[in-house]
Amino acid sequence: MNGMSASELAERAAVSRVTLRNIETGVTSARVDSLLAILTALGVVxxxxxxxxxxxxxxxxxxxxxxxxxxxxx
Incomplete structure (x- = not known):
């Protein structure tokens, strides 16, 4: 994840660590705003x-x- 921990990514994207884990594992789908925030935090939007x-x-x-x-x- 571009050299950052999952916790740091969650913090930068302003989503909870649980939400990030659920998206990663397919438990839930990402909302558009969360997806854009995560992609922005990763620098790939x-x-x-x-x-x-x-x-x-x-x-x-x-x-x-x-x-x-x-x-x-x-």
Missing amino acids: DRVIESTDPYRNDAARVRIDEILGAGGSL
């Missing part, structure tokens, strides 16, 4: 957001071109 941008993803761009080329719309 920008990378994650960019990776979900369809215009930065080759496979998604191909699919978009296929849809638009077939007269479809997004």
